[in-house]
Amino acid sequence: QLDISQLGRLLNNLHQITGLKFALQDYRAHEVYTASYQTAFCRRIADTPQGYAKCVACDGALYNTLRPDSGVVQYRCHAGLIEVAIPITEGGKIVANILFGQLLDDADIDAQWESTRALCAWYADIEGLKHAFYQLRQVSEEDIRACAEIAMACVSEVRFKSLIKTGALTDYQRLTLYIDQHYAERLSLDVLSEKLSIGKTKLCALASKEGGTTPSQMIVAKRIAVARGL
DSSP, X not given: OOOHHHHHHHHHHHHHHHOOEEEEEETTSOEEEEOSOOOXXXXXXXXXXXXXXXXXXXXXXXXXXXXTTOOSEEEEOTTSOEEXXXXXXXXXXXXXEEEEEEEBOSSOHHXXXXXXXXXXXXXXXXXXXXXXXXXXXXXXXXXXXXXXHHHHHHHHHHHHHHHHHHTOOOHHHHHHHHHHHXXXXXXXXXXXXXXXXXXXHHXXXXXXXXXXSOHHHHHHHHHHHHHHHO
């Protein structure tokens, strides 16, 4: 239900505003879109056979740990840089991931370099790597969370427009999308019924048949997923 080209355009706009690289990968970790940007540090690493292999292995390890309910996942890559993964799910399965990163947090940069130097002891030109490391962008935790939330909003917008365009917006999909977009508000079965113009009995039946759950549990699950990302 995702228009990849439209999502790629939105992520590219986000890249232009933030200067961060965004990538969209399918469930096999194949890159289907990426902003044409790479830090000097990552370019140095990836230009060596050993470094490139470590990058691929790091991505593979991430995919082995992601789950549909993982929410936003922030981690340190094999070289000590911050990376963020956002799983995109359909029908309870991960169908793609948005990745962004190649950055540092706003903690002491010297301490972060010491960690990276130990991880990259195999690299030949450690002084050149250090120079590139100190050029990396430092971003606060709040800004990282903000970027992740905007990226998730882009996915919801593209998914919603795709469903409308194809005429495939079922009542259950309307329910799911409404919860995705209004999870932070006061929601109840009465509110959902009123906003969606669907009877409460039918809403319960839809949630049970399509998702094996209840509307209330769908709301809780969404809030938990967002909380994990925070």
